[in-house]
Structure formats: structure tokens, C-alpha cells
Amino acid sequence: MSHYLVIHGPNLNLLGRREPEVYGRDTLEDINRRLLNWAEERGIELHTLQSNHEGEIIDAIQDAANWAAGIVINAGAFTHYSYAIRDAIAGVHLPTIEVHLSNIYAREEFRHHSTIAPVCRGQICGLGWLGYQLALEALHAETGRRALE
Numbered sequence: 001m002s003h004y005l006v007i008h009g010p011n012l013n014l015l016g017r018r019e020p021e022v023y024g025r026d027t028l029e030d031i032n033r034r035l036l037n038w039a040e041e042r043g044i045e046l047h048t049l050q051s052n053h054e055g056e057i058i059d060a061i062q063d064a065a066n067w068a069a070g071i072v073i074n075a076g077a078f079t080h081y082s083y084a085i086r087d088a089i090a091g092v093h094l095p096t097i098e099v100h101l102s103n104i105y106a107r108e109e110f111r112h113h114s115t116i117a118p119v120c121r122g123q124i125c126g127l128g129w130l131g132y133q134l135a136l137e138a139l140h141a142e143t144g145r146r147a148l149e
């Protein structure tokens with residue numbers, strides 16, 4: 001069975017209320033429910049985590065090395081300056097896809113740089129919640145098929 005971890009970083013617990021003109025009106029629960037349904041229909045085991053704490057995110061990435069086939073991460077603002085999260089991703093050697101709800105390249109300059117992009121398989125941004133599902137599909141196409149071989 002394929003196991004994946006979805007990490008939602010800081011302030012994403014506020015989705016629905018937080019700058020809805022940028023992030024939409026879906027809550028994090030709405031998004032997680034859709035992803036969990038998607039996974040269940042395919043016999044995929046999915047764990048979701050939201051944390052406002054850098055160390056907790058690092059612990060989750062390290063722990064995923066023991067059970068997950070891949071990671072989808074929206075590191076929120078940590079994306080733009082956390083070398084520690086970048087090192088954790090590089091250290092576990094799990095295929096990891098970076099997701100952002102908004103198009104970070106169409107926003108403020110400080111959001112244009114991602115410390116984690118170079119150590120991720122790929123990046124999806126600007127497609128809202130669907131970005132998470134597309135990232136899971138990509139991971140599953142890659143690692144799920146390999147698991148069946």
C-alpha cells in the first residue's frame with residue numbers, strides 16, 4: 001500500500017478566514033477531507049499534518065522516512081527562509097512535492113524565492129487546493145507504480 005504525508009505549514013489552519021481573496025474560502029478541513037476521500041478511493045494511506053512550528057515540521061519529515069513513500073508540503077512562509085526544512089527534505093531522500101495555493105511568483109518579491117524548491121521533485125503553485133491532489137497524483141504515478149513492480 002502507498003503511504004503519503006501531506007504537511008500544511010504555518011497559518012494554513014486559518015484557511016477560510018485568512019485573506020480569502022488570496023487563499024479562497026475552503027477551510028483546511030475541507031481540503032483535507034477531499035484529499036482523504038481521493039486517497040481512500042484508491043486504497044492509498046494518507047496522513048495530514050498542520051503545524052505552525054518549524055521543529056514539528058522537521059520532526060514529521062524525518063519520521064516520514066520510516067513509513068511514507070513521499071511527501072507533499074506547503075511550508076507556508078517557511079518556504080522562503082527555512083534552511084532547516086530544506087535540509088530535512090534533502091536528508092530523508094523521499095520524493096517531495098512543494099505546493100502553494102497562491103501563485104507565489106505573482107505576489108510580493110520575498111515570496112518568489114523558495115529554499116526548498118531545489119530539493120523537491122517539483123513545485124505546483126497557483127492552482128488552489130487542487131495543487132495538493134495533483135501533487136499526490138504525481139507522487140502516486142511515480143512511487144505507486146514502482147511499488148507494484
Ligand code: DQA
Pocket residue numbers: 010011012074075076077078079099100101102103104111
Ligand atoms: C503559501 C504562500 C506563502 O508565501 C505564504 O506565506 C503562505 C501560503 C500558499 O499556499 O500560497 O502561508 O504557501
